[in-house]
Amino acid sequence: MTAPVATDIDPRYGEPDATPVPWETTEQRFADAEVYWLSTVRPDGRPHVTSLISVWRDGCAHICAGPHERKARNIAANPDVVLTTGTPALRGGLDVVVEGRVQRVTDPDELKALAAAWEEKYGADWHFDVLDGGFEGGGGLAHVYRIEPSTAFAFGKAPYSQTRYRFAGGSR
Template identity: 60%
Template sequence: MNTSPMPDTRLDERYSDEEAAAVPWSTAVAELTAAELYWLTTVRPDARPHVTPLIGVWADGALHFCTGSYERKAENLRGNPNVALTTGSNSLHGGLDLVVEGEAVRVTDAGRLRALAAAWEAKYGAEWHFDVGDGVFVNPGTGEAVVFAVAPRTVFGFGKAPYSQTRWRFA
């Protein structure tokens, strides 16, 4: 379930230590898969940014998240599906920070939603159990949630030991 197309990988030497090398895409995928928390940036109708933390899963070459259809981020996505999702560590001298840029696309296929619901529960535990309704996740305690997939167009990786900036571009 964690397949991913191979991107064009480039180290930006302007922002990298001399001994730095491009980070392999497989390392970025491992970090995206393991991350517990992501920050989603959307754009409000008046062009102001909206940033919020959320949980998600990396599956089928995309980062997936869910939200109530009435929430600010869902409203923003109806007007502009372009997003940035970030994750990483708060340390200055270690780790890899990632910025995923792409378009958030609704996931409504029941089979795919069931697989994603299972992935959510496997990653986050029974607290994050979802049933699948008509094109949505259903949680008895919180109601319905729409699910989005963000297949990356561009991903930036910021290494901090040594300092590096890797860019992965997808066709």
């Protein structure tokens, strides 16, 4: 299980009475979200952002994408990504940002467990079969990726706060 090695709150970006958001709260908010935004970098350096679904398992976010998709091509060129989720409300809620490095998942047992996690979270419409080192769900092969966190942020909005979590091996 990935857990932060350091947690701190930046008083410049919060209310005076704000305290750090516990990692367990942030992790649960991230795991429970239904929609996420993945930020990658195109090979020419331009940013790319897309919405997608994700599951949180064993302390890491997991995503999937067809190898021909822009996000998969970007990951192949630069595995550093940012995955975010939150609420559009200005007051109340918690926005979460996870920065990390992507690794492709190909182990059949891990893929089966992840396929079950996707279906449990999102329902039968998101059933995947494990095939050729990835997922097949009717739209062709999708690669499955694990995002190992290096840094994460929780942006509280009642009270306003910014909590930063740093993970072992993270360079940010």
